[in-house]
Amino acid sequence: MKKMLCFFSLGYLLLVSSLAYSDEIQANWVDLGAGSVLSLNGQIADTTDHFYASITVNGQAMTQEAVTLNLTDTVDIQAHIVPSAEQNGKTVEGLIYAEYRFLNQANYQFGFLLNQQNQIEEWDRNPSTLVSRITGQTLSDTWSFPLYQGQFVATGGLKLFFGYRLSDGTVHFNATHPLILTIVNYPLIAGAEYVYTADFDGDGQIESLQFTATEYSYWQVADEQTLSKVWSEGAKVGDLLWTYRQQLQIADTNQDGKDELIFYQDNQRYRIQLMGMSWMLLDSPTSPTTETCATCYVIATGSQNSGIFAINTQGGLDYLIPAENSSWQQLSVNGVVGRVLNIVQAESDSYARIYAINDQGQLLATAKQNESIQVVVVGTRQDLVASSLVVNAKGGFALTQTGELFHAYFNSQTNQWITETLPSIAGKLVAPLATDGQESLFVLSEQGSLFSVTGSMNLISLKQIMGIPALKTGVLALGQLNSGVFAQNQAGLLVRIYQQAGVWTTETLTTEAIYINRLISGETGVSGKVYGVTNSGQVFNTWQDDNKAIHFNYLHELGMIQANSLLANYRGVFAIDIQGKLINIAFQDGFWQRQLIDVWDVTLRPYLIANSLTGVNADLFGITANNQIYSALRNGNRLSFSPLW
Structure with a gap:
């Protein structure tokens, strides 16, 4: 019907x-x-x-x-x-x-x-x-x-x-x-801008929540035609319903017969339910699902030295470019579809480009048009996993919900987007994907098989790495200078998978199981360098000596950190600690030393990206808890902050 x-x-x-x-x-x-x-x-x-x-x-x-x-x-x-x-x-x-x-x-x-x-x-x-x-x-x-x-x-x-x-x-x-x-099929109040209808109180009847420019009100709907006002509230700063009135969604997630209002903040899903005459936040944010993405990044630099993109609280995009006198100018971003979950810098053949995945599972891309940035939907897939998005010289890659590999790139000769989807040859593929940003790309199946992505930009293929034991999923990174793939075996030990005389070989690097939350590639120019964070927030690294031996070491100088914030560049290792403060260690005079950091009484979110913009005096960029973009620069052994916007 x-x-x-x-x-x-x-x-x-x-x-x-x-x-x-x-x-x-x-x-x-x-x-x-x-x-x-x-x-x-x-x-x-x-x-x-x-x-x-x-x-x-x-x-x-x-x-x-x-x-x-x-x-x-x-x-x-x-x-x-x-x-x-x-x-x-x-x-x-x-x-x-x-x-x-x-x-x-x-x-x-x-x-x-x-x-x-x-x-x-x-x-x-x-x-x-x-x-x-x-x-x-x-x-x-x-x-x-x-x-x-x-x-x-x-x-x-x-x-x-x-x-x-x-x-x-x-x-x-x-x-x-x-x-x-x-x-x-019921009356709207005068000036209604946003309207949500559902069975909010679980009585089997429809209720209506309507927002005007100055207030919101709650109505019972009689006979599907007549509105009966229950209460109204004026616009208030900090009120969750008022703040997120443009993007509320409706669902009965706990199956109790009462529809909830759902909104997203900091890429986390929150639920509000009617309790008597008041709206109550049901619980803490949900863990990552296909709709939320706690491991995604909300800030990225655009390709070709073009500026900084950030996901704003409404799920749209903000874009900043360097201006005169160390200031920054904001340009408009048009055409954002859905709520953006994850953004990464695109390959370097197009100006001001990033890739993004939204809450509808679509791949988005940006490009500069005149004095603004335009967003386009790339391809027709609507089932991409936001946390799997990566980029290298061959284009953007992501996994589908069914575990296939999706690939997209822009053909500048034909001025068209090209996409393809590769099925896995041995089980569903799972995030994360590991890349060096150049040609190499690796991914695991849910059974622990390791695959490399080979071929050219316009013709890629999946190749299974044979002769190695099954690996644990969820942890994968590439070592610097072609030193291999770092992962965990089924026993929880850190291992390196590398080629020797054309044959893939596995080397065990730890003697006991460690519970790894995240692995990242290390700074360029240091062979065998990766960094990792354990579930308890402890940081470790590996490196290769002149005799090609790989070493493992805990970096106690950093203390306990938030895993998603870990960043390594030529200035050392950066992270946000569990109190929301920036910390930095650098390898000097043969050992790691903690650097001095200016006092800044601001809580920082666990997102850091290295500065790839030439002419901009900064080591990294980040976002405060109040969604303010900042840069950090180290002079000598002291790090200072500078808000951008």
Whole structure:
């Protein structure tokens, strides 16, 4: 029955009448940003087309791309496309398609399109099966056409896409900024900006939480038509509901019949539930899942010396570039899809590029357009594991939820994104992936088999390392100067796997089991160097002497640290301790020495990245507990801080 309503609703939504042209951009058009071009093999790249929409509800123009409507509302939705100059005069096919979700479900479960007979078809989201609505249309300066006029007949959520297809099969559409419509069947209060409906109190009836610009209020819904106000609260700084009102999700995660409100902070998921007349935080943040990523990084430098990216508290991206007089300038980042979980610097062939994975399991990438940064969705996968994201000279790599290896890179000659997915040849692949940032890449299967990723950028393959014992999953790193792969065997001992005369060999480095939380590659130029952190926060390292022997040693000088913060560069080893303070040790005069650090009464988050920006006087960058980006620089044996923004 739900699916029938879905078809019925979309049938009314996607009716298209005659086409019209407009000569200029109108003031009430909603700017959906630059478009994307989708190839037949699923690759997405930027395009200079620009997409707009105009939406009126009961005669009043809307100014945002996400609109909540009532079944009684009369709407007029128009699409407007400004094609790139090189497309003018070409004959194209017009396309309209949508994704649908049921109310109170976060995921858009169905894809649909409208065919030339004005019939709704379910669509598998495969570009080769996308049927056109309009044929024989010649592009001009601006192409405008109606998407829907009237009232909706069923509730639900819609993401509405539109665009055109060229004769070569490529599709130009509003990939990163669809129109987002939420259709409800009860009254909305005046000025409602964000609305959440669910069975919050477990009584089997629907309640409504509605936010205006100045307050939020809680309502009971009688007969699915009448609102009865229970209470209201004014906007307050620090109020969790108010702070995260734009990104709340709904789910009954503990299966008690009472829907919870879910929000994300610092890449952790929090749940709020109605307790009597108050909203209560249920528990501490959940451990990492496919939706959360405690081991992900929230800060990265862009490629080609371009600046610093950071995930903000709303799950979007902030971007800073060096300016005059040691100051920093913030540029806008457009087109972020979903809530970003993890970011890493991309390969160096494109300016201002990073890779990211969002909470929808999609790979995102950035590129500079004029004076802003544009985000695009790369490929069509929606099942990528955020914590597995790595980059080397061959592109970006991540694992799918089913344990396949996903690979993406940008072909600058064809100006297209290329993606491929490789199935594992011996069991599901698991994070982390280990790379030296150049050509080498290794990954483990859940059975403990080790694989290397070989081949060129446009043709990679998985090769199993034979003749070695099974390894423990979850810990993997590459030693410097081709000194091998470091991991743990099934007994918990630290081991090195390396090639000798073309044969893979295993060397045991510890005499007793150690419980390793994380392994990272060491600073460049020191053979056999890796660093690790135990579950108790104790740091160790390895190195290779002139006789090719590998040594293991605990670095007690660092004390107990937060594992995700561990960083090594030519200045030594850096970390955030369990009190949220930065510590640094350097190897001087034959042994490790702790460096002096200026007093800064600020708690730091466990994220540190080395400075790769030339001309910027800093050893590393980090983020405070208040989400302020800072740099740290060592002069002599003293480290000082400098807030960036």
